[in-house]
Amino acid sequence: MPRxxxxxARRLAQNAEAVCRHYLSNGRRQGRYWTVGDVRNTPGRSxxxxxxxxxxxxxxxxxxxxxxxxxHGDLLDLIAARLxxxxxxxxxxxxxxxxxxxRAEPRHSPKPVRxxxxxxxxxxxxxxxxxxxxxxxxxxxxxxxxxxxxxxxxTGSLRFHPRCYYRPEGDGPTETWPAMxxxxxxxxxxxxxxxxxxxxxxxxxxxxxxxxRRAMGGLLxxxxxxxxxxxxxxxxxxxxxxxxxxxxxPAMPMAAALSANHLAALLLPxxxxxxxxxxxxxxxxxxxxxxxxxxxEAAGIEALALSPRMGxxxxxxxxxxxDALRAALRIQLAPQDGYFLQMIERLLRN
Numbered sequence: 001m002p003r004x005x006x007x008x009a010r011r012l013a014q015n016a017e018a019v020c021r022h023y024l025s026n027g028r029r030q031g032r033y034w035t036v037g038d039v040r041n042t043p044g045r046s047x048x049x050x051x052x053x054x055x056x057x058x059x060x061x062x063x064x065x066x067x068x069x070x071x072h073g074d075l076l077d078l079i080a081a082r083l084x085x086x087x088x089x090x091x092x093x094x095x096x097x098x099x100x101x102x103r104a105e106p107r108h109s110p111k112p113v114r115x116x117x118x119x120x121x122x123x124x125x126x127x128x129x130x131x132x133x134x135x136x137x138x139x140x141x142x143x144x145x146x147x148x149x150x151x152x153x154x155t156g157s158l159r160f161h162p163r164c165y166y167r168p169e170g171d172g173p174t175e176t177w178p179a180m181x182x183x184x185x186x187x188x189x190x191x192x193x194x195x196x197x198x199x200x201x202x203x204x205x206x207x208x209x210x211x212x213r214r215a216m217g218g219l220l221x222x223x224x225x226x227x228x229x230x231x232x233x234x235x236x237x238x239x240x241x242x243x244x245x246x247x248x249x250p251a252m253p254m255a256a257a258l259s260a261n262h263l264a265a266l267l268l269p270x271x272x273x274x275x276x277x278x279x280x281x282x283x284x285x286x287x288x289x290x291x292x293x294x295x296x297e298a299a300g301i302e303a304l305a306l307s308p309r310m311g312x313x314x315x316x317x318x319x320x321x322x323d324a325l326r327a328a329l330r331i332q333l334a335p336q337d338g339y340f341l342q343m344i345e346r347l348l349r350n
Contacts (some may be wrong), residue, residue, distance in 0.1 A: 012075035013062030125194035125217035132159030138284040140180045142203030148317040183225040193217025221267040236278030242315040248326045260284035264291035269339035
């Protein structure tokens with residue numbers, strides 16, 4: 001059984017076209033090369049992978065170069081980059097899985113392996129998002145539809161990763177599952193973190209793992225954003241909660257802080273004059289509502305609560321339907337927000 005990186009790289013190079021078809025599916029063969037936009041599988045022709053050639057040295061099969069960025073490497077480097085900057089042991093396990101080879105036996109005293117970026121850091125989050133793809137036509141769209149969410153306008157902050165690593169607590173083996181990857185950004189739009197929701201392989205629900213939702217990077221004060229906020233903004237905890245609300249109010253900018261504690265600490269735009277705080281019906285939701293209301297009013301921002309009939313607005317959408325959700329929101333909006341009220345009226349008439 002091959003155990004070292006050089007032997008796995010050699011075997012991958014012998015199957016270079018199959019590797020490219022799997023990990024760089026948006027590219028195509030052109031003569032002796034596979035061309036694609038970049039190592040993140042973006043459509044284009046800047047990056048090329050040699051499909052044939054000697055095993056070692058210049059022109060070796062499996063070597064790739066991105067003419068736009070000057071990145072280069074072998075097929076192990078490609079796999080590591082494509083899967084979000086994973087560590088060397090994880091890369092070797094992925095290569096063995098692709099080649100249908102057994103995993104390496106664990107060593108008694110493994111040496112620490114230095115990753116290209118610190119695990120869980122904002123840089124790792126940025127890389128994961130860069131390695132993911134838009135959600136249109138993917139399992140993320142399927143998952144959201146199954147949650148009753150069909151309006152995917154302004155969801156550029158959401159991405160899809162087909163094989164996102166999931167590390168169970170304890171000593172369990174690392175798994176790969178499809179995932180919805182959400183970009184967490186600051187008020188200037190800089191990516192500070194990422195939130196992962198691992199999905200079932202058919203997209204029908206979340207993956208059957210112990211903790212199907214996890215965040216990484218810098219979250220405090222930041223959020224997953226839908227639309228650009230100016231003077232009015234709606235904020236809440238969960239991504240699905242805010243997307244459900246956006247189905248009813250498609251023009252209102254919204255942000256998901258990902259937890260009650262992070263909602264209470266959310267940084268607010270200086271231009272804001274009215275803040276709608278989307279309340280989850282539990283003790284943590286009440287705490288977040290009170291804390292954020294106090295902070296907003298201290299900054300001269302009017303704060304208003306939007307309350308669901310059930311636990312959250314996604315539950316309301318499922319239980320009562322979109323028109324009932326719009327009707328319930330209509331009586332909770334401020335009279336000054338005539339534009340949004342008129343939009344609800346038009347949607348209810350159609």
